[in-house]
Amino acid sequence: xxxxxxxxxxxxxxxxxxxxxTELGLRLAAGEIPPGGSAVDLGCGTGTNVLYLAxxxxxxxGLDYSPRxxxxxxxxxxxxxxGRAVRFALGDATTLRNVGEPFxxxxxxxxxxxxxxxxxxxxxxxxxxxxxxxxVFLCLTGNTNEKRKSEGPPQLTERQIRTELGSVFEIVNxxxxxxxxxxxxxxxxxGWSVLMRRP
Numbered sequence: 001x002x003x004x005x006x007x008x009x010x011x012x013x014x015x016x017x018x019x020x021x022t023e024l025g026l027r028l029a030a031g032e033i034p035p036g037g038s039a040v041d042l043g044c045g046t047g048t049n050v051l052y053l054a055x056x057x058x059x060x061x062g063l064d065y066s067p068r069x070x071x072x073x074x075x076x077x078x079x080x081x082x083g084r085a086v087r088f089a090l091g092d093a094t095t096l097r098n099v100g101e102p103f104x105x106x107x108x109x110x111x112x113x114x115x116x117x118x119x120x121x122x123x124x125x126x127x128x129x130x131x132x133x134x135x136v137f138l139c140l141t142g143n144t145n146e147k148r149k150s151e152g153p154p155q156l157t158e159r160q161i162r163t164e165l166g167s168v169f170e171i172v173n174x175x176x177x178x179x180x181x182x183x184x185x186x187x188x189x190x191g192w193s194v195l196m197r198r199p
Contacts, residue, residue, distance in 0.1 A: 016045055017180045020052035021109050023140055023193050028056055032173070032195055033136050037104030040130050042093050043111025047073025047086075053107065054085040061099050062088045094122030102132035112165075113141040113154040120164060128168050135198040137169055143176060143190045152189035153179070161194055169196035 027033050036057040041050045044062030046069055053060045062073055070088050077086045089099045093115045106127060115123040131137060141161065142153035162171060173195040178188040 016048075017182050018046075018048060019180065021049055021140065022180050023177045023191075024049060024052070024107060024109070024138065027138055027193075027195065033105055033138060038101060039105040039107065040099070040103045042106065042108040042127070042130075043115070044073060044088070045069050047076050047088070049107060049109060050086055050088075051076060051080055051082060053105075054082050058085070058105065060086050061103070062086070063091055063093060063096065063099065064088075065090065065092045092122075093126050094119040096126055098129065102135065103130055104135055106131055106135060106137040108137070108139040108141075110140060110142075110153055112139050113156060116164065117154065124164070124168055131169075131198045133198055137165075137194075137196040137198065139165060139192075139194045139196070140177070140179070141192050141194065143192050145176065146190040151185060152187075153191070156192065158192065161192060165194060165196060168198070170199050171196050 028035065037059070039053050039058040039060045041053065041060060041062045044050050044064050047062050050060045050062035050073065064070055064073070067090060070090050073088055089096070093111050112123060127137065142155040144155040144157045146152060146155060158174065161174065165171065171194060175193050177191055177193040179191050181188045
């Protein structure tokens with residue numbers, strides 16, 4: 001598994017766009033994710049999508065196990081004066097179980113495809129503990145249909161996703177999308193956008 005703390009310390013973060021996820025915005029604008037309520041961002045990094053969800057009216061917890069990422073995320077939240085709408089929890093998405101409540105909405109932009117390599121069972125236990133019947137979960141992950149040989153996220157097949165995430169959630173909609181570009185990764189890798197609901 002990648003040493004994410006070292007990568008944040010050395011600014012080797014090709015996944016960090018610094019702008020809210022376009023795919024998350026599209027799903028919110030389409031009404032597929034009810035705004036407001038409580039939300040958790042698994043593997044939130046420097047907190048960009050945490051702040052974005054707060055602007056949509058969510059009370060948001062950002063989870064990451066990199067202390068440097070959490071420091072940068074808290075600095076962003078302080079700068080934007082979001083106060084009690086945003087908080088951060090330092091922890092591993094394969095072991096952390098309780099950050100205060102099950103959430104109405106869970107978001108994952110790239111945590112699942114890395115965490116599953118460490119402990120799929122642990123990750124699934126965490127997302128199950130963080131959600132409740134009726135919770136919505138949007139997971140963005142790498143896609144084996146990507147044909148480019150460039151650097152990009154770990155890749156999964158549609159079958160893997162349906163087998164693994166489908167063991168906890170009802171898959172409402174699964175579609176291909178492209179990750180937002182970054183200066184270190186301008187080619188926009190192909191991904192899966194998986195919208196789910198907890199039965």
